[in-house]
Amino acid sequence: MIEFRNVSLIFDKKIVLNGIDTTIKKGEFVSIIGPNGAGKTSLIKILLGLIKPTKGIVLIEGLTPKEYISKHKVSYLPQQTSINWSMPLRVIDIMLIEENLRAFTVFKKPKKHLIQKARQVLDLFGILDIENKYLKELSGGQKQRVELGRCLLKDPEILVLDEPNTALDTVFNEKMYNILVEEKLKNNITIILVSHDIGAVSRFVDRIMCLNIKLHCSEKPENIDYVKLASALYGSTTNIVIHKNGCRSCQFYKTQ
Ligand SMILES: Nc1ncnc2c1ncn2[C@@H]1O[C@H](COP(=O)(O)OP(=O)(O)OP(=O)(O)O)[C@@H](O)[C@H]1O
Ligand SMILES: [Mg+2]
Structure with a gap:
């Protein structure tokens, strides 16, 4: 269980987060939504121990984020990419980068079963056909699929x-949600997803x-x-439309 206990954050005298008190259960799939500047990235950085709250604490299974992360597998896909896409590496190399570095120091090739697992993940994300492409040759969406794949490969x-x-x-956006739900059910992963995609x-x-x-x-x-919700988060003039199965415009969309 993840516990946010009265978490507040002040940056440059500005209140960024105020008294966040909530828990996330193991195996829960939670989405954090809110307008630009709402504090979403700051809150997850506190959860990951990357920034310290001004007040309050976060505990993961009773441990501080740093203690927990040193003992357990946690995958994080930051809002701004952490990969240098101009590195002369292929997709399969970046999937196995930790393993490649380890293998390099002991002068061995990455183990076959790890290569196979990486290729399975690439297949799941529909990018196995580009496993030998260089990073600088990838489109924006392909880069995002590679990053998502790397997160899952770690078995977090x-x-x-x-x-x-x-x-x-x-189409792949829908697939991504399905992959996440499947992973959550199969491996009891706790998933925290920041998104503007409320629908x-x-x-x-x-x-x-x-x-x-x-x-x-x-x-x-x-x-x-x-x-x-619309008035609390985005101002009273905003409407949020949640599309459901049977919605005519969604049906129209599906047939395109
Ligand atoms: N390192 C920092 N120093 C000073 N202020 C910061 C810093 N990081 C974030 N902020 C401020 O904190 C507030 C919340 O930022 P945050 O990145 O958490 O928002 P967000 O909800 O993730 O927004 P977005 O939807 O645009 O990603 C903003 O006003 C931002 O300017
Ligand atoms: Mg953000």
Whole structure:
């Protein structure tokens, strides 16, 4: 279980997060939504021990984030890519970079079963056909698929994704959510996904956390009052439309 206990953050005298008090259960798929500057990235950086809250604490299974991460596998896909795409590496090399570095120091090739596993993940993300392409040759969406694949390859217990789908096409975006739900069910992974894609997340996640400095709600998607949410997060003039199966424009979209 992840516990946020009265977490507040101040940057340059500005309140970025105020009294965040909530828990995320093991194996839960949670999405954090909120407008630009709401504190979403800051909150997950606190969860990962990358920044210290001004007040309050985060505990993961009773440990501080740093203690937990030193003992358990946690994958993080940051909002801004951490990969240098101009490195002269191929897709398969970057998938196995940790293994490649280890193998290099002991003058061995990466183990066959690891290469096979990396290729399975590439296949899952629909990019096995580009395994030998160089990183600098990839499109934006292909880069995002590689990053997502790397996150899953690690077999994480906790997966933290900060807007992982900004460059994904509609069809693969849907596939990504299905992959995440499947992984969660199969391996009991806790998934925390930051997104602006309220309509899509509400169809896939167990809970939506609505953040704008304060935590405005933390509910199952079906219990969320989207009118109240729109005014709390985005201002009273905004409408949020959640598309459901049977929605005519969604049907139209599917047949394109
Ligand atoms: N290192 C920093 N120093 C000073 N202020 C910061 C820093 N990082 C973030 N902020 C400020 O904290 C606030 C929240 O930023 P954060 O990146 O958490 O927002 P966000 O909800 O992730 O937004 P977005 O949807 O645009 O990614 C913003 O006002 C931002 O300017
Ligand atoms: Mg952000």
